[in-house]
Amino acid sequence: MRFHFKTSYDHDIRLFPDWWNFSLYAALLLVLLALPWVIDSFYLGEMTNVLIWAVAGLGLMLLTGQTGQVSLGHSAFMAMGAYSCVNFMELGLPFLAAFLLAGVFTGIIGGIIAIPALRLHGVYLAIFTLALSILMDDLIVILSPWTGGVNGYFAPEIWIFGIEINRWAAPETWYYLALGTALMVTFFYRNLLRSPLGRSFAAVRDSEISAQAMGVDVARTKTLAFGLSCAFAGLGGALMGLFAGAFNNETFNFLISIQLLMAIIIGGLGFIHGAFLGAIVIAFLPQFLSIVTDQLGSTSIPGLETGVFGMILIAFILFEPMGLYGRWLKMRTWLQLFPFARRDMFRRQKSYLKTERLR
């Protein structure tokens, strides 16, 4: 078991608590950077996809995990990111500028939309945002001049500093693009968490009343959380749309929102790691299942994989309602205490809920 001997308050502010921890993440980063030399183009494509989901997942995590606002409408903002990115590119901006601007643009729109949504809580916010993502479909058709309507857009060529980002010719370029974005978003996220804003997010999540009494402007905090969350989701959406090669009004439908929410909850609500783990489950598990069924000799039951996927999701949640990362934290504690841990240390103590209808 390792102890952190804290010698100054800065220890609690640092990105990494100690050298060991830093080396772990540095090693992970090296592995990720080396991945294109290790795995084939199929798995590289899947990794890219996972990273894209993780970017969008981090966006929703900021809102739902940190601020406690459940959104079922993030696909609308992903769509906004994708469309605005392509539009900015058509205006002649280089990809990188268009991409980042798409995030900012989506964030601002998200913040504006948050204003009428500020007074909503729980299921009310969830259905409000769900309605947004359902309306987005029609809105895209109505806004045909900017969206291409039902025909949508084919992903334009992407160039970054003279390198073409091409999914089929050079899958590693796409992978690095997704990885870079994921790293950037994670960095921002971590910084927010250790800053006053991150704490006010948590305050709003746990008790709006006492947050107010502490001087936290709940409306402003929620707007910021929503805006930032949308900005990240917008970046994720832009990547997803471009990665898919084409997108139209039906691409970012509300099912994407629901899957995104599933991802962060299964991964572990409130943890950055959770967004990544959840992305693996949601984006890669179905693929894994179909590879496994192929290996077993294909079955003749159509939709079997999706059915099994549903059952596995149920099993995940029953096994650990706190998400995979929550489970990992418990396992880590157990390992650290080894051999002194009690076997039933993590048996769930009975727990009880109280109404959320009091605000």
Add this chain to the structure above:
Amino acid sequence: MSLLSLDGVTLKFGGVTAVNNLSMAVEEGQVFALVGPNGAGKSTVFNMISRFYRPVSGSITFDGHNLLNHKAHEIANFGIARTFQNIELFEMATVLQNLLVGRHRHRRSTLVEQMLFAGRVRQEEREHRHAVEEVIDFLDLQPYRDTRIAGLPYGVRKVVELARALSTKPRLLLLDEPASGLSVEETQDMRWWIDDIRRQMGITVLMVEHDMGLVSKVCDRVLALADGAKLAEGTPAEVQAHPAVIEAYLGTSAISKTANAAGVRV
């Protein structure tokens, strides 16, 4: 001029008049107690000062500012902090994080700086942490620094709430029943803390408390409330001796033995 004054304040909930034409004034440096039977409207007065409720008539002035022109979250910026009768902490956060939220009104950095964790943010974080650590030392909360609120016993939570309020560096501290649920020993600590808060930190305190022992030890002035209206006001001794207060609030009943016991608690 008084630091905080309420003038003819009235608040109704449907048919219930929770506060009825109440006027009171808290002077800078005082420890002022609100007492009164259950349901007299004490917490409601706090909630109006915090701007969770808006009185139907009357005015509330703090240091020359009309509080009724401000929103709930702006009240803290005037230097008013409070605790809650039934404890409202950030359950999923640690004690340290709870207290750091108390520093919210002292932050200066912008969103972009925070996203990049620029130098100024780091510097501010250190300052916040120092301020909070002082409060932790003052209230003996060191063992709980990194514990989540959800795992704390009732009594500690009460202290954490006080600590969070102190972290805002307030001028006026509103304490809603700070000693309820505390043992005799802890109530004694509370007494010293309140004394120090007033003497060393120079913070004015307005508190609601049913423990008359504590009230008579730490308060300069007491206002007794019943059915939302003022029943009596004066020094602790004066109010405790007031027949209407005894009748409605303190009681003279058969088990005076326990009343005495309660009286000697501090």
Add this chain to the structure above:
Amino acid sequence: MDVLQLLLSGLANGCVYGLVALGFVLIYKATEAVNFAQGDLMMLGAFVMVGLVNPQYMGLNFWLAVPLALLIMGALGYLLDIAILRFMFGQSQTAVVILTIALGFVIRFVAGVIWGHEPQNLHSPLALGDVRMGGVVLSMADIAVIVVTLAMTLGLWQFFQRTKLGLAMQAASQNQMAAYYMGIPVKRVQGAVWALAGVVACVAGILYASKGTLAISAGFIGIKAFAAAVIGGFGSLPGALMGGLIVGIIEPFAARYFPAGYSQIAPYALLILVLVFRPHGLFAQVRVKKV
């Protein structure tokens, strides 16, 4: 006349949403969980009925099959609770939401395996015949939907308002621990409400299938019913009906009077509008916490 016809058809339309919304509200009222599989339960109820009634399956008499289907779906609801949801007792409601979404996947898959993915028609006596009143026409199914929905809403509302069990359900949703302190068998009560939700879903399914063709994807109507329930103020039974009616009535009116390209937006645009002005629905169930 035109307007009256639109109104009455909208009423029947809205009652279907209201009926599914009732299922949402039931579960929410007693457990504060949102059951995203409610629409799929409705679909399942309808297919159970198809399985009992249609000639290529069991070919039972319709009226004999109705109680049987209700029983099956009630039992299934209860089973879902004891086999799955009970393990989530006391756990975060967001996790429960995800669980029910995943449950929806499984229900659709199982139904697809049993009944195939092709659309089917329930052989329902309600599907035949129209009723004319003045210049207004409604189908038998429409009338049945209206009558049954009104009766169910009233009955369930009274159940929650008047009976001890109904009160206990509300208590259990507000504070599980305190409910236990009162001797309320909270888990069993929740099982009962899931069973009840299964029955309500089945009723909705039978009526839905009597109004038209049925497919595995029918459960998606649940989204709209959810919206209806929220418009009503999630947690209020009459609110669910109201929300359903509002959504149901706006639909034909919008299609009649709004320009093409925009009319289909009406229900969701309305939902957003309602929530902006009444953040917790028409019959708000949310209170400001007293501190």
Add this chain to the structure above:
Amino acid sequence: MSALLEVRNLETFYGPIMAIRGVSLEVHKGQVVTVLGANGAGKTTLLKTISGIMDPEKGQILFEGEEIQGREPHQVVRRGIVQVPEGREVFPLLTVEENLALGAYTRHDKAEIARDRDMVFSYFPILAERRGQEAGTMSGGQQQMLAIGRGLMLRPKIMLLDEPSLGLSPLLTQEIFTILRRLNQDEGVTMMLVEQNAAVALDLADQGYVMELGRIVMSDTAEKLAASEDIRSFYLGHANEGARGERRWKKRKTWR
């Protein structure tokens, strides 16, 4: 004489944290037993474990000779054990009257229930006055009255009271204890009482236990405890004020 309630070697955990470390105690029929202890001693946890709200890891709880540990709480309640929880825990969106009706959930004798309700109303007239108000909007003390009244509606064999005087005015505190004494003496209700107001608690109780850090560190009759030097100084506040003086000095109070 065998005890009505007997706790043997109980251990209860919150995940990895051990909150009750081998507690044994007995409550005899007709007795009032008080449990004293500082903040975080584990009093609430002990009561919750007895009433089945929490599962113990080890040990037995016997009620009328039968093991009840680890049961579902409603089964425990149906045997006649009722807890008035710390921090009120009323049903906030139900009216006062509905809250009281739920207190009688396990009972079926309508007339008796009505009589008991009137009794509660006579103890706490404000509840009668506000019978239609949502419990969540009542003042803190009013909610506490409601929680106690609701507990009485169950007609328990034994009441587990967790800080019943929390937030009550001095007058009402006196009244509550008068009521409890009456219930105990007239109706023979057994009680287990956790109170910070140790003086009143010892005054009412027959037997007392002192808990520290999850263990029982002292047990005796209430009179003897009230007379004991340690109890007087730590729980009754008779410590000579002079010793503490104007400085902040604390005598450590943990028995280990």
Add this chain to the structure above:
Amino acid sequence: QTRGVTDTEILIGGAHDLSGVFAAVSTPAVNGANLYIDMVNENGGVHGRMIRYIVEDHGYQLPRATQAYNKLIERDGVFAMLLNLGTPHNLAHYPLMERRGVPNLNPLTAARAVLPDPPGMNFTGFSSYYDQIQAGIEYLHNTTGATTVCSMYLPTDFGEEIALASHEAAERLGLTFGEETTHRPDEEDFVGAVSRLRDAGCQIVTQALGVRQGITVVGTAKRLGWTDVSFLTSSAGFLEPVAMVPGGVTDGLYASAGWQDLRARADEEAPAAFIAAYEARYSQPASGFAMLGYTAAEQMVMALEAAGPDLTTEGFVAAMEALDYDDPLLGTHINFGAGHQGANNIFISQVGEGHWNTLAEIDGDTMQEVPME
């Protein structure tokens, strides 16, 4: 070595919706294809090679379709794609299929856009929604004398194609376009839309709606006493359950599609054999989409046979182009040729007595009615 082809096996991929809103289309099609492929494999395969049809489920979601294509093409390395469902899902992956040289056979959508010009290695089975609606409107105009065309549709690529065809047909034939209404897939009541179209004097109403919705519309019109109107649906609504609604609710509904209804011809030899085989295998009624899956697999196998034992993609494409035969199961002539569209002709059918009865066959190029025997 040709991709996806070994000495013993030919890999074929299919990206389908087996769990989403179009599962009703994909599932029977996959079943139908598997029925034929299994039959071929039992008889020794094609030139000694077994055919393996790998099906991926995308649930009608584009991001998941991306993964499905990634797996089928990049990991499994399939030789060709068969019956891919969904217009946008197909279109988004044309660059990939083209780059890897994967023929795309009979996608399960009749959108115009899935057959680009030049067609490359894409082959579609039938006439497009656009052509179907054009032909249908012209037929109805000629037979009923109707002059006002209207449309009700979901504002999707599919719906917009049908709306566009309705507008342009009206223009081409010198008819008036009356009114149009748009809907959502979760809409349930059409009294408003129907009365609006009636007030606009519509005589032909083209439909691009969900299955249940299309039926409800026809039933609603009848209930409201609106009988002097013809509803016309495309191949997407040309389904047995539509014709089989109890009480004859859908009687009189027209459909315009690239094939003839299966059930109506159940006593003919080829349909009867197919129905029997399908129901024996799956114990579910055989449907039109099952038939499409079956015949698509059959066409592919015919081309594989013709391409010879030295299978190359070029050889296979040439063999596909050379297919030219009467398909008794579909009831139409198949000839891919250089245009890569299998069946050119369009059939107008109408519901009566629980069946889709074929009324006319129309030449897709000339839009002239082909006399039927």
